[in-house]
Amino acid sequence: MASKNTYILFELASGFALFHCKEMVQIEQLTNESTVACQDFGRFKSMVGLVSFAPFTTADMAIENINAVVQGQVTPFLSDFLKLQLGGSKKEKAELGVADVQLGQTIKSTMQINCVANDTIFEMSRWIRFHIAKFIPELKEADIQQAQLGLAHSFSRTLVKMNVNRSDNMII
Amino acid sequence: GKGKGGKGSAVVVEPHKVHAGIFVSRGKSEDSLATLNLVPGVSVYGEKRVQTETTDANGAPEKKEYRVWNPYRSKLAAAVVGGIDNCKVAPGAKVLYLGAASGTTVSHVSDIVGPTGIVYAVEFSHRSGRDLVEMSKRRPNIVPIVADARNPKAYRMLVGMVDCIFMDVAQPDQARILAINAKQFLKADGWFMISIKAPCIDSTIEPAVVFAAEVEKMKAEQLRPKEQITLEPFERDHAVVVGVYRPTKAKK
Numbered sequence: 001m002a003s004k005n006t007y008i009l010f011e012l013a014s015g016f017a018l019f020h021c022k023e024m025v026q027i028e029q030l031t032n033e034s035t036v037a038c039q040d041f042g043r044f045k046s047m048v049g050l051v052s053f054a055p056f057t058t059a060d061m062a063i064e065n066i067n068a069v070v071q072g073q074v075t076p077f078l079s080d081f082l083k084l085q086l087g088g089s090k091k092e093k094a095e096l097g098v099a100d101v102q103l104g105q106t107i108k109s110t111m112q113i114n115c116v117a118n119d120t121i122f123e124m125s126r127w128i129r130f131h132i133a134k135f136i137p138e139l140k141e142a143d144i145q146q147a148q149l150g151l152a153h154s155f156s157r158t159l160v161k162m163n164v165n166r167s168d169n170m171i172i
Numbered sequence: 173g174k175g176k177g178g179k180g181s182a183v184v185v186e187p188h189k190v191h192a193g194i195f196v197s198r199g200k201s202e203d204s205l206a207t208l209n210l211v212p213g214v215s216v217y218g219e220k221r222v223q224t225e226t227t228d229a230n231g232a233p234e235k236k237e238y239r240v241w242n243p244y245r246s247k248l249a250a251a252v253v254g255g256i257d258n259c260k261v262a263p264g265a266k267v268l269y270l271g272a273a274s275g276t277t278v279s280h281v282s283d284i285v286g287p288t289g290i291v292y293a294v295e296f297s298h299r300s301g302r303d304l305v306e307m308s309k310r311r312p313n314i315v316p317i318v319a320d321a322r323n324p325k326a327y328r329m330l331v332g333m334v335d336c337i338f339m340d341v342a343q344p345d346q347a348r349i350l351a352i353n354a355k356q357f358l359k360a361d362g363w364f365m366i367s368i369k370a371p372c373i374d375s376t377i378e379p380a381v382v383f384a385a386e387v388e389k390m391k392a393e394q395l396r397p398k399e400q401i402t403l404e405p406f407e408r409d410h411a412v413v414v415g416v417y418r419p420t421k422a423k424k
Contacts, residue, residue: 011329036420039360070326100325126356130333144332145290149315152292152330153305156318160302 002120007051007086008097010128011069013062013147014139015055016078018085019048019128030123038127041134048124050135054081062147063154072102074110086113097121183222185238193263193284194252195238197222205249206238207283211310215239216279239283243406246277247340247367250406251414257399258414260336260363264288268334268357270321270349271295271341274303275314281338282311289313292331292357296320321349324356333359340367344374347386351393360418364395370409379409387413394418 002008008019025047030038037043054077056062061077068075086094095114098104099122104115133141185206188194197206206222215221220240228234243250252259261267263286272278272293281291293308294317295301301318308314319327321341334357339350350366358364368386370379379402387397390413397415 013329031418039420066329069329099328122355129357130359132332145315148292148330148332149312152315152317153308155330156301156305156316159318160298160305 002097002124003095005093006095006097006116006121008048008121008124008128009082009099010125010132011065011099012132012144013066013151014144015053016065016081017053017128017132017136018051018081019124019135020051021047021124022049023047025120025124027120027123030120030127039130041131044127044131045135048128052081052085053136053138055138056147059150059154062151063158066151066155067158069100069103072100072106074103074106079111082107082111082113097124099125183224185222185224185236188252190257191252191259191262193261193286194241194259197238197240205241205243205252207241207280208286209237209239210283210286210313212237214310216307217274217276219276239280241280246280247403247407247410247412248277248281248338248365250403250410251365251367251401251412253406254401254403254412256401256412256414258363260365260414261285261338265336266332266334267291268331268337268353269293270337270339270353272300272304272316273297273340274300275307275316277340278304278314279307279311282314285313287313290315290332292317292327292334294319294321294327321353324353328356331357333357335359335362337362337364338366339364342367342369342372344372346373347389347393347395350390351395354393354395354417358417360420362417363414364417365412365414366390367403368411368413369407370411379411383411383413390415 002021002025006021010017065075095116098115098117101117104117107113108115184198185195188196195206197204222238224236226234241249243253261281261284265285269278269291272295278293290313292315295304305316308316317327317330337358368383370382373382395415395417396419397413400411400413403410
């Protein structure tokens with residue numbers, strides 16, 4: 001279950017977005033029979049709203065952040081973003097939904113923000129991903145894809161380069 | 173391939189009767205599958221290209237280039253030749269391709285979905301991944317991702333919601349890998365196509381039994397199989413299963 005004090009961190013190739021649950025959400029509302037309701041942006045928007053979006057301003061910044069997030073680490077940029085949005089009195093009650101338990105632990109230990117990573121958060125993130133271009137006015141579908149493309153190339157290129165002389169990592 | 177499709181030869185290329193974005197090149201001795209080359213003039217892995225010259229609606233000459241697609245080298249092509257009914261790798265589609273290898277089939281998927289579609293191509297092996305990244309440089313509708321498909325969290329920042337997942341990973345736990353990727357990235361009513369290599373899962377029992385067991389695992393994860401074909405004669409002990417994820421329409 002996600003309560004009214006639940007926030008969700010959603011990471012994109014274009015930046016970090018923070019969402020807020022406007023009403024108590026049960027997992028049953030997000031799966032199976034209610035799928036059709038969630039597909040409607042108007043209906044989903046009444047459950048979850050965008051609080052803030054912090055775009056990556058350079059390609060270097062994007063790659064630095066994805067490399068950290070994938071390893072469950074928090075960059076100063078992410079830390080500042082969360083402090084700004086969830087600082088002060090909000091922090092006491094707030095719980096932050098994250099996609100990855102390890103990232104949640106890092107945020108909890110370095111910033112004292114309570115984190116949750118459960119099925120409800122996962123299903124909500126699925127719907128956020130589905131509607132993302134409609135949530136963030138300055139981002140069009142094409143911009144998101146362009147950012148994914150650029151970031152994937154640099155992310156993958158780095159991995160492949162680092163392993164030039166190493167044997168293959170394939171599991172047989 | 174056989175025969176020479178060089179300039180001057182009269183090659184006829186027709187759209188595939190069932191599947192949009194896939195073509196059939198009619199040769200003297202044999203027909204072959206083909207896709208419209210997104211990057212004319214370039215072969216990706218040494219495959220044959222065929223040029224056609226037709227006239228458009230206004231009567232002006234129109235040149236097109238296709239790349240021949242060999243079902244012995246691509247399980248997706250084998251499934252199409254084998255007569256699969258539903259192929260959701262189609263023009264404009266967003267596809268998550270798991271087990272991209274060096275990208276030979278991915279390049280054809282890139283041709284099929286065309287400039288308005290997108291292919292998120294995931295490959296774990298760094299050796300193959302290098303070829304995949306290199307090939308993707310010329311094809312802006314491919315997002316190359318060197319990562320383990322077992323851990324979709326690692327590429328959550330790089331992939332959007334998709335219409336279709338194509339999977340060819342030949343791993344014992346492939347049904348589970350499909351399920352966790354679908355859960356994160358596949359739309360409700362989106363389609364999946366999974367290639368199952370029976371000996372990779374259990375070489376001690378009959379392939380048909382293995383396929384049936386995999387189908388049961390999928391059903392438990394809201395992956396509803398719609399059809400299944402074997403890839404004979406192109407591959408031994410392989411099946412392709414196609415189905416719908418979290419169908420919202422009432423069951424028939």
